[in-house]
Amino acid sequence: MLFNSLQYLVFLPTVFLLFWLIPHKLRVPLLLVSSYVFYMSWRPIYGLLILGLTVSNFLLVPLIARSVEQKTKKWWLAGVVAVNLVTLGIFKYANFGMQTVKDTFNIFGVNFHEPHLHIILPLGISFFVFEFIHYAVEVYRGKPLVKNFMDFALFASFFPTQIAGPIKRYQDFIPQLSIPSKFKWQYLDDGMQLILMGLFKKVIIADNLSLVAQAGFSHPASFSSLDLWLITYSFAFQIFFDFAGYTDIARGSAMLFGYKVPINFNLPYLASNVSNFWDRWHISLSTWLRDYLFIPLGGSRCSRLKVYRNLFITMALGGLWHGAAMHFFAWGVYQGVILIAHREYSRLLQKTGMASKLLSSKVYHVASIILTFHVVCIGWVLFRAESIKDAFFIIGKMLAAPAALLHFSVAQLSILQIRDPIIFPALLVILPVLMVAHVMVNWLNDKKLYLSPPWALQVGVMVALMCVLTIFSPDTSPRFIYFQF
Amino acid sequence: MATCDSATGSRQCCCSKRNATAVPDFLERLLSARFVVAVLSFMTICALAATLSLGKRPSQQFSEHNWASWAFQDFLTVREKPQVVFLGSSLVLVPVAGVDANFLNRRLDGSQHHRSFYFEQRFKEATGAPVRTFNLALPGEMPSDAYLMTDFLLDGEKKPDILIYGVGPRDFMDNILPSPASTDAFHSLARLGDVSRLLDRVMPEWTDKLNFKLGRTFYLYGKKEDLSVAASRLSSSVLARLAPVPPGKSAFTVEQRRQLMPLYHPCELTAGDAFFRPSRSEQSIDNLAEYRKRYATVRWDTFATQMRFFTELLDVARQREIHVVVVSMPVTDINRSLIADYAWLAYRQSVHVLATLKGATFIDLQGSGAFKTADFMDTVHLHSGGGKKMLDIIVDTLAQRASCALSAKPDVQKLCNSTQAL
Structure with missing residues (x-):
């Protein structure tokens, strides 16, 4: 069901x-x-x-x-x-x-x-x-x-x-x-609000973006390097909204009975490094891997090499947990490698004494968010591609993007010329909006209005969600991505 | 005012007081619940939208172009009344259109070509009567679709004199079909008339029924297709202005898009997508694997439902004085061998008995022995050569029986006036 x-x-x-x-x-x-x-x-x-x-x-x-x-x-x-x-x-x-x-x-x-x-x-x-x-x-x-x-x-x-x-x-x-x-009526209100929000994330955002990912990842040779970046961004948001939508519905359904279940996401694409990404992405899994795999292996209270070994094994097995396929394993390996690289980089900063100066700079913070997002996106290619061979082909093509950007024109983006469904030409608007939404929610998170919004606003949001879901939900919707795991 | 003297009375009085305050209290809480107010607001919006018929498009404007919607749109807009209408699945569509491609010696766009020029010519030669035909045969058409077409389309000014309905075993025992409501034709036909009386038969699953009823209850849900198409067209036009197709580039065609996303609108058919081409040499295609799946197990519920629709089609046609010609379409021996003997017998006998009982003309092409494997392009579809043979037999049969029908069927009489004169 x-x-x-x-x-x-x-x-x-x-x-x-x-x-x-x-x-x-x-x-x-x-x-x-x-x-x-x-x-x-x-x-x-x-x-x-x-x-x-x-x-x-x-x-x-x-x-x-x-x-x-x-x-x-x-x-x-x-x-x-x-x-x-x-x-x-x-x-x-x-x-x-x-x-x-x-x-x-x-x-x-x-x-x-x-x-x-x-x-x-x-x-x-x-x-x-x-x-x-x-x-x-x-x-x-x-x-x-x-x-x-x-x-x-x-x-x-x-x-x-x-x-x-x-x-x-x-x-x-x-x-x-x-x-x-x-x-308590609050159970119904909060639970249903979460369920409606989850359905919106899944049915309206993720399912539409899935069309882009499906077209791009099944025919990577048909698209340019910049197209492939847009396709990968689309998948990055698809998987996030698909799984976050599922989690919202799960938490909302539990809340209807007065039960609380843990959160799974905390604005993961605003992570400023890969280690921070794993604090924000699929939190219940990453904490499980930490508590029941990384720590039993020795955790970080051992020699540097052993810590890296532990990290590598944890993430590689974490990748394999997602599915019995080589590309999931490769994704896990990639996560292990970038976590190790990040640790080495942090150590280097500490050693040279540059850490405090750099880390406090706002420009560095924004740049590191952008860089982390792109590093994560390359990982998503390994996760989504139909085979390892396809993944390396796509990544190879994506790495040529800087050269393509030097003489950029919209004409390079073939993906936008698929005019039906509307999600394709709308990508240039939708993807920035989704990223800005991340930033907005982060900014609002400690604002009073967001923590306890006015009653009428909450009702208005629910009515709007009901209308949008009623009109735009497709007759058939793909399964949640994480159902296969 | 009630007085509360006794102990019992006091308790009752307290309870009633408590109840009296509890009910408004509950209502107050209920109406202060965000979700409840949101649901009530949503229902009000639905009612308002229904009153204003918000975003509702004329029923003849279909949201997606497919074989069915092209045919229905053409049928509804064509000025001349067709005297002869063809119904059936691709078993009828492919040979009838294929024969025309050869007859006219040009390729014919499947989305636009809905006549049989060859039949018209042959009928005129045989009877002297000029007739106008319309081909409503569609890929995958089931008797349920054929019934709804007869009921919703073949009425009033567009009522034909003769209905030629070609049936094959798949029409009654297709395993792949989840329900009669799952065909494209049904989807388009549901816009043209009320299908609620058929709900139990066309939507056997409770979820489908619930879905249908939700659509009836909540306007926004019932009209979601119209509304989402309107929103999509609006945003498309905005995006076309904001991000037009750059010079030197062209937008993806439906065919290109289909290669990238085969599951997105798989049945969409645009003008110029599918052609019937003149052909002299016919190649044979092996489609047995597909039919093995279709006939894997005999689903008697599907068989009974479709047979009932077939009966009702004959009834509606008889009420409207449309003469039906039931054509038992031929299939190859190898295809027939995929069907269990008892199912084959049930199909053959039921079609024959029902057609005869309901006063239809029955042409048994399957049993005629006139068709050999060489007449087919695969294991079920006649190629243009086989199709020509089929149309010749139908025309000859009609011409032979025209005089018999004269006395009984005034509409057929009109057709046969010229024959009489000859």
């Missing part, structure tokens, strides 16, 4: 009404049943997968807590993590692994037909598996167990965050379930 579907338009209000009409003790069971209905509406059989993992983790994790010896604890933790990772591996990486082995053997002239498993990737598996691992590690670190099975099962399957996060922390989520809250 998609958030931007008619099924959800019926499902969500039904669950919302039932939730507030029934006694508190029945609310968790209701949400649990609803979450399984939500999940199984796609492929009923995969309900067993999430149930199986829930039961396994609920039964196995207490063994970690009960173990007295540290060594035994560690073994049990390894076992629980293995159960989760093996499941993820089978469903997500089995075919990719076999193909990679085959390709490697091919290099040495050994050919064989690898068996192909007909496995359909279960929706959201990467997200709930990470939540289970988080729980196991936290219990290993001494945090309390979840005693109630229903609460635990709902933590993993909660429908607003089930398919594409945000990746929750059980210490934040489970306590909310036991608070016998009463209905």
Whole structure:
């Protein structure tokens, strides 16, 4: 069931009404049943997968807590993590692994037909598996167990965050379930405002930009270097608004029940360096990778080389988490390399004593935002391209842009000459507007008007969103990008 | 004023007082909720827009050009009344237009050519009666579409005398079709008439029904196509002024765009996009894979629904005194072999029995044995040579039966007056 579907338009209000009409003790069971209905509406059989993992983790994790010896604890933790990772591996990486082995053997002239498993990737598996691992590690670190099975099962399957996060922390989520809250109109107002905003981001912005990305990335040879930059900018905003839209709808849906789930984005394209970018982009994943991969590997409290090794491994695996394909792995590797490069650069600045002077300069700050955005955009090419070969072709062409800019004319931009759909000629207006919107929101963030806007303004925005969504939402909308992960 | 003497009475009184204050209190809270006020405002805007018919375009102005909208627009604007109308899928469209390309010896634009000059000529030769034809056969046309065309278009001044409806097995058992409402023809036809009475049949999924009803309830949603097209045209004209196509450059054609974005408006057809060309040597195309998918499993609900539409088409035509000629279109043996025997039998017998029962003329090209594999351009579509053979048989049959129809059908009588004179 998609958030931007008619099924959800019926499902969500039904669950919302039932939730507030029934006694508190029945609310968790209701949400649990609803979450399984939500999940199984796609492929009923995969309900067993999430149930199986829930039961396994609920039964196995207490063994970690009960173990007295540290060594035994560690073994049990390894076992629980293995159960989760093996499941993820089978469903997500089995075919990719076999193909990679085959390709490697091919290099040495050994050919064989690898068996192909007909496995359909279960929706959201990467997200709930990470939540289970988080729980196991936290219990290993001494945090309390979840005693109630229903609460635990709902933590993993909660429908607003089930398919594409945000990746929750059980210490934040489970306590909310036991608070016998009463209905507040504010839940409805804030929740619906977020849902409408999320739908706007997805359906109006991301889906339209997806047409540009689809045309450009499927036929890169048809476009000039400047075209390819415009196409890449479009994808940068598409993926942001697609995922931020999903997160808004998820957070808004949870808020309707009075629950809070973590944010995932904080104006990522205003990051002034790549490290800062990862503090602002997919926050629930980046903090997960930090807490459960980077730190266990040794984190940054070790030698410089080891820190770089840890960073590299974390980001490369983070890339692979996004999908079983070489271009995702390459994207992760690229992120690792640019994070290491940034650390080296910062160290150099510190060493030469230039840091304080440079960093306080406004021009440097703006320049670093622009540079970071472009470095991130090159990464998006690896992420979106249909193959590694295509990605390098596109990046190679994009690197020729400075030369093209020397004798720039609008005539160089073929992409603008696609007059239908209107998004193509409008790119020159829309892309700057989206960037300026980032800056505006950042400026407004600590303004009183933005923090508590007048009642009439909020109503006006909601009405405008309803009208725009009603008129301009397409009959069919592509799936959220992060659904495939 | 109620008095509250007893203990019970006091409690009731308190409760009623509490209720009396609780209801306005609830209403006050309800109306101070931003979302509730926003929904009420949205509904008011919808009602106002409906009153003003905001952005509504005439029903004949279709938002997208495709095979169906070109044909309907042409049919609605053509001045001369067509006496003979063709209905059917590409099984009819391709040979009828292909024959004309050969007959006229020039390429014919599929978006503009909606007649059969060859049929007109042959009919005149056979009967002496000049007729005007209109070809409403469309790629993928289902009996549900054919029924709606008959109901919405073939009426009043545009009522033809003869309706030639070519049917094939795919029309009744296409697995690929999600619902009768999913064809381009249906989408365009829904603008021309009220389809709500057919909702259960054309939109079996509850989500489709809900979508339709939301469109009826909220004006902005129901007219979203008109409104978004109007907004798109407005912004296009603004952008054309702000960022015109630079000299020496040209805007992408629909064909170029289709190569880049095959999924964007895949069925759009602009003038000059598709031609029927004169051809002497016919190459055979293998389209079995496509038909394997279409016939993979027999969906009896689809079969029953489409057969019901077929029956209703015959009923409507009979009520309007349009003589229907049902043509069982030929398919190759290899294509037929993809269909389960019981499904094939059900199709063949149902079409024959219904056509006969409803007083239609039934021409069984499939069973005639007149068509060999060499008459086809693939496993189902007759090429222009095969199409010529098909039209000859239809004309000959009509000419033979014209005298029989004279007494029963006054409209056919008109057509056959010249035959009588001859």
